[in-house]
Amino acid sequence: MIARNKSGVLKDIATVFAEHNANIVMIHLEACEGQCDETYEELYVEFEGEIIEDHLITSLQNLPGVSEVIIHRSFGDIYGKRVIIIGGGAQVAQVALGAVNEADRHNIRGERISVDTIPLVGEKTLTQAVDAVARLPRASMLVLAGSLMGGDVSKAVDRVKASGIPVIALNMAGTVVDHADLVVTDPIQAGVFAVMHVSSIAVFDLYRVQGRKF
């Protein structure tokens, strides 16, 4: 939607979705660049529920704060499940190499698996980034790629696992290897394992080899 940038407009939009029994699962608001007036912003909404699409769109278009409504496919349809790789640059890049090449083999057969990475340093920074994985949309797997991780990072690994996201760690110094679901020495294999597990085509199930080191 192109909608007016005012704090009450979202309330009106949420009310319309509620009236049509549509459950909003994601909203993202971003300032327009070049394409629309300064007082308007782009609002991206993902919803679920059995709705009559034409009625919903008409109701949204009739709101005073909304100037345009366009239907797109969801991020889930387009970018699919996300494998998240966090750690040191050299190792993150190698895990990504394995993961991207394996994702290519699955996506070519119609799946959608993304490989998202951030190279970071420091226990506090890493802990923040690991914890935030549990809140990331469509995150399906975390790979920790480094040479030394422990302390608060290990506690964050436990929290990510408790949120239902499995964790693979490279074989490294520190306590993180005792908290991960799987420990893998070769970074390329770690990336391949990660994608194989989240794929709905592949036969690999990480939990069948849980606790093992490769």
Place this chain on the structure above:
Amino acid sequence: MIARNKSGVLKDIATVFAEHNANIVMIHLEACEGQCDETYEELYVEFEGEIIEDHLITSLQNLPGVSEVIIHRSFGDIYGKRVIIIGGGAQVAQVALGAVNEADRHNIRGERISVDTIPLVGEKTLTQAVDAVARLPRASMLVLAGSLMGGDVSKAVDRVKASGIPVIALNMAGTVVDHADLVVTDPIQAGVFAVMHVSSIAVFDLYRVQGRKF
């Protein structure tokens, strides 16, 4: 927030934010796994505006559909700007190699740059993924990594550029190279250029070499 999974609850939450003059910029709703009751979900909300945090939290906690409110740092603070790489697996992996290593050098000095990838094949699939970059939160750069891209993909490149996101293409067959801001032959250099441009520390500005081929 841990909130009840009902379509009207979001309306109540949006109303509270509006009453406190807080502008919601992102919402993400996800089913709880393991941590809470089936009838509740995790709701992640990013907001901006000058608010009294304690008052806002108290008002949210008083809503009948909300059972818990926790303050986290935003995805922007933790994962920062995103470089998006789309294309064929072999080349996406090489661009990622350059981008992740360059991001490492910036993030180690306190920046936050993520490198997010998806390997895909086919004009329609690629066009969808390229177009969706304009709607992705925090997307700051798109790199197209392949050997042949044109047709509708080139039109999508124009739309992404119009949304304010610059586009780098590998030197390849097809018309996409005529639409990208920059054409780069070496995939590792393409990844490095991409991160250098989005970095606020680096001196490189893609628009100063716009239209060139390296």
